[in-house]
Amino acid sequence: MLDVGCGIGGNAVYLCVRGLGVEGLAPDALQQERFIKNTNSQVPFYLTRFEDFPTSRSYDLVLFSESSQYIAVDDLAQGAARLLSSGGYLLLADMMRSDGEYKEGIFSNCHVTSELQATLVQARFNLTKTEDISSQVAPTIDLCVDNFRTFGLTTVKYIANVVAIAKRYGVRKASRTEAPNALPPLYTIARLAFKRWLEKPIIEELAARAIFESYLCYSIQLWQLSKGV
Helix, strand or coil: CEEECCCCCHHHHHHHHCCCCCEEEECCHHHHHHHHHHCCCCCCEEECCHHHCCCCCCEEEEEEECCHHHCCHHHHHHHHHHHEEEEEEEEEEEEEECCCCCCCCCCCCCCEHHHHHHHHHHCCEEEEEEEECHHHHHHHHHHHHHHHHHHHHHHHHHHHHHHHHHHHHHHHHHHHCCCCCCCCHHHHHHHHHHHHHHHHHHHHHHCHHHHHHHHEEEEEEEEEECCCC
16 A cells, blocks of 8 residues: 555554555655654655656555645546556545635645546546545634634734834834834835735635635545556
């Protein structure tokens, strides 16, 4: 079995303990270090992107556990077909866009369900089982939002306070030099950065549950590669 986007080894440890053969793949060197430590160097790890993974081996199952959204649908389908043995399985567990009109925002990198399925069918995969667990996943999104309110917004407010202090200091300093409308460069840069990069993501993060329920789902799908491919 090949665990694509294996992270720090949670799935690999679980599978290995149960006597299943598994190998991990990820392009992150920090994850590689943690993966090797967590698996006691007992599970092979490949430091590479899935798209660039060269191997002459074939696998009975290729697993994408919350990693499929980072790989283009064509690369995912063709790569899995190339690595699987005839009749092998592709297991996906991830958030997906049930509404293809949702094209911008924090979840816009998730695959459109219909597009993903059409691409896999074209690559000669057959859907054998699917389960929608959106209702079970939704509370986890609430937890993430709560953590963001507690820690993320606190950091943003702290930065805003620092900028406000810099602004007041700059105005006082400017008044002595008879330029009452002048603002310190730090304030100007920070204000522009917030408007450009932070404001919209913060708003979307706080509305993550509503966005998820309106446009996305969390699906577990088991696909089988046609025999003889």
